Amino acid sequence: MQKNPVQCQFVTALNSIVGKWKPIILYHLLQGKPLRFNELRRLLPDITQRMLTLHLREMEEEELVKRVIYPQIPPKVEYSITEYGMSLSPILEVLHQWGAAHVERKQFNKENNEQTETD
Amino acid sequence: MQKNPVQCQFVTALNSIVGKWKPIILYHLLQGKPLRFNELRRLLPDITQRMLTLHLREMEEEELVKRVIYPQIPPKVEYSITEYGMSLSPILEVLHQWGAAHVERKQFNKENNEQTETD
DNA sequence: TGGTATAGTATTAAAAAAGGTACTGTTACG
DNA sequence: CGTAACAGTACCTTTTTTAATACTATACCA
Numbered sequence: 001m002q003k004n005p006v007q008c009q010f011v012t013a014l015n016s017i018v019g020k021w022k023p024i025i026l027y028h029l030l031q032g033k034p035l036r037f038n039e040l041r042r043l044l045p046d047i048t049q050r051m052l053t054l055h056l057r058e059m060e061e062e063e064l065v066k067r068v069i070y071p072q073i074p075p076k077v078e079y080s081i082t083e084y085g086m087s088l089s090p091i092l093e094v095l096h097q098w099g100a101a102h103v104e105r106k107q108f109n110k111e112n113n114e115q116t117e118t119d
Numbered sequence: 120m121q122k123n124p125v126q127c128q129f130v131t132a133l134n135s136i137v138g139k140w141k142p143i144i145l146y147h148l149l150q151g152k153p154l155r156f157n158e159l160r161r162l163l164p165d166i167t168q169r170m171l172t173l174h175l176r177e178m179e180e181e182e183l184v185k186r187v188i189y190p191q192i193p194p195k196v197e198y199s200i201t202e203y204g205m206s207l208s209p210i211l212e213v214l215h216q217w218g219a220a221h222v223e224r225k226q227f228n229k230e231n232n233e234q235t236e237t238d
Numbered sequence: 239t240g241g242t243a244t245a246g247t248a249t250t251a252a253a254a255a256a257g258g259t260a261c262t263g264t265t266a267c268g
Numbered sequence: 269c270g271t272a273a274c275a276g277t278a279c280c281t282t283t284t285t286t287a288a289t290a291c292t293a294t295a296c297c298a
Binding site for chain 3: 138139167169170173192193194
């Protein structure tokens with residue numbers, strides 16, 4: 001594994017939030033309300049069932065997310081954030097703030113690049 | 120692209136720091152001292168030349184890192200953090216803190232899993 | 239009887255990220 | 269003359285991540 005202790009800390013933290021959809025899943029669960037599988041799907045219109053399942057399973061294994069099955073038909077499964085998961089909140093927050101501050105810049109750069117490429 | 124504005128902010132922020140080696144490269148450059156290519160290699164013993172080049176090029180394009188070539192033989196190229204790159208500092212810091220606080224937990228879980236798998 | 243809702247799984251394919259190895263040109267050192 | 273240091277590039281392979289599509293079981297509703 002990683003020998004460098006500093007790298008190790010980054011890796012540990014990033015593993016918990018990296019994945020195309022993990023930050024938004026966490027963001028929604030951090031609102032506090034438990035969410036059902038299809039509620040999450042509706043909140044993330046572009047995610048496939050498979051990817052949602054995979055990400056939730058991963059986060060469940062990391063104990064960031066709790067999965068509760070209600071033995072009903074039709075099935076009901078609720079996902080909620082754990083206390084451990086809540087500890088990620090400051091990370092999500094700075095990411096969110098930084099992103100908000102710099103989305104414009106990225107946009108600008110992108111448009112600029114597309115223009116200069118035609119020169 | 121991402122329709123969801125919240126996701127977009129996360130994506131923007133994460134794109135800048137995600138990449139197996141980007142956080143540590145940034146971490147080292149954030150110390151302030153410009154670093155030469157091979158100085159970075161020595162700081163990241165397991166990275167290949169190729170990956171270091173790729174990551175530096177990407178971060179250069181994003182204006183997180185500045186590349187200065189000194190026309191000498193043997194060649195000398197110095198990499199340093201830009202002001203924009205410095206704005207990532209709070210993100211790196213919370214990640215680092217969270218990681219430091221939770222490396223142990225991960226370690227514990229891992230050992231536990233390895234044990235229970237033999238049951 | 240057919241359709242809908244739930245929460246998924248299985249299989250395959252495609253795309254993205256990372257890695258491995260060899261190679262470049264120039265100069266200084268011994 | 270042989271070798272090392274510098275800062276890479278080229279080419280190819282492997283691994284990881286993400287996506288697309290079809291499929292499952294059960295119950296309720298019309």
